[in-house]
């Protein structure tokens with residue numbers, strides 16, 4: 222079944238014709254060519270595909286594109302305020318060497334921003350580790366990811382994002 | 383995934399009408415179980431009826447001594463609801479430990495209860511709190527609702543609209559999560575109510591079950607000491623790569639005692 226779908230992605234209105242079974246991540250990567258959102262497992266476990274839908278982090282491999290009809294979607298491509306400035310969470314990942322191969326990073330960053338906001342910019346190490354349950358990293362051992370998120374929380378607060 | 387016809391009704395009546403007469407039509411709530419099932423081609427529905435647009439199905443109300451949770455209410459919203467935290471904190475605690483934050487942002491109570499996964503958390507709360515499952519056709523008491531592995535009392539085309547939880551005097555849930563999936567290896571929900579104590583176990587068997595011996599002992603003395611010698615037989619419990627039936631039987635006792643201690647805190 223082919224369906225028209227329309228949503229806002231990173232502030233821009235987009236639309237397209239998809240099959241009912243098209244996943245949101247397929248729509249982003251294959252229809253819109255936005256390949257920043259990754260597919261690691263395709264079984265809802267690794268979190269490489271996390272994007273924000275109406276402000277909440279979701280696994281875009283486990284949501285149909287048609288379920289995002291009318292929604293506001295933010296992907297990793299939509300975070301940096303300009304070409305030469307990163308989002309505080311991206312900056313913190315860079316400063317803290319929180320990535321090695323980088324495959325998990327887009328999902329980590331998207332989950333991390335949602336986590337910081339849900340906890341009102343106040344996090345401790347144990348909370349960060351528990352909140353990362355839905356994101357797997359095969360390289361870093363998580364330690365620097367946790368450090369980056371703890372560093373980004375106050376930076377996001379002072380940047381007002 | 384096989385393709386299907388997709389529908390997004392705005393009311394329960396329209397959803398029911400869309401499901402009617404189509405044997406292969408399936409409702410979808412959060413999709414956190416259904417979409418993985420479709421990806422593995424374990425199901426081939428002709429039609430998927432997305433309940434995401436049915437506003438009347440989401441939300442939490444306090445009605446008399448009950449907390450009534452709409453079927454489309456997400457795990458994350460139950461976990462953070464001021465009403466649930468005030469009246470049944472054990473239920474908010476349970477919801478906050480389902481899967482991970484992204485699963486909790488999409489998965490719903492109606493989908494979880496309808497699915498009746500042997501390792502799901504909510505069934506333990508439904509049975510221990512003696513909740514009532516309301517559907518488009520009527521009401522189901524907790525005790526008759528879960529029939530077996532992925533099997534409930536729901537009929538063809540029947541959809542859950544809300545679940546009503548009577549407020550207990552004390553309650554707590556303890557789970558031993560599978561370290562990879564966070565599903566319950568064993569989860570025990572203990573509730574002390576005006577009409578007695580109920581102990582419901584999930585994860586251990588093909589379906590949620592009550593432990594009458596523990597309920598009787600706890601009704602006389604609501605302390606973990608009262609159940610320290612009660613053993614659950616391993617016969618009929620789940621054995622898999624994650625743990626043997628004997629291991630799970632042992633965990634039932636441990637989780638039950640911890641739940642009682644938590645409820646008494």
Ligand SMILES: Cc1cc2nc3c(=O)[nH]c(=O)nc-3n(C[C@H](O)[C@H](O)[C@H](O)COP(=O)(O)OP(=O)(O)OC[C@H]3O[C@@H](n4cnc5c(N)ncnc54)[C@H](O)[C@@H]3O)c2cc1C
Nearest residue numbers: 411412413414415416481489490493496502503542564565
């Ligand atoms: C990585 C991961 C980890 C998880 N960990 C846990 C965990 O720790 N504990 C736990 O309990 N669960 C866990 N889950 C499952 C999760 O809670 C699901 O959200 C839940 O089981 C199904 O809810 P849903 O809203 O997503 O339902 P859906 O996937 O939309 O539907 C599930 C089934 O119920 C039917 N259905 C849906 N809504 C209704 C309705 N209102 N009336 C009748 N039938 C309906 C559908 O047709 C389908 O058969 C996990 C899932 C994932 C992906």
Ligand code: FES
Nearest residue numbers: 261262267268282
């Ligand atoms: S690709 Fe979506 S969770 Fe792994």
Ligand code: FES
Nearest residue numbers: 321325358359360
């Ligand atoms: S940096 Fe390689 S998977 Fe995380």
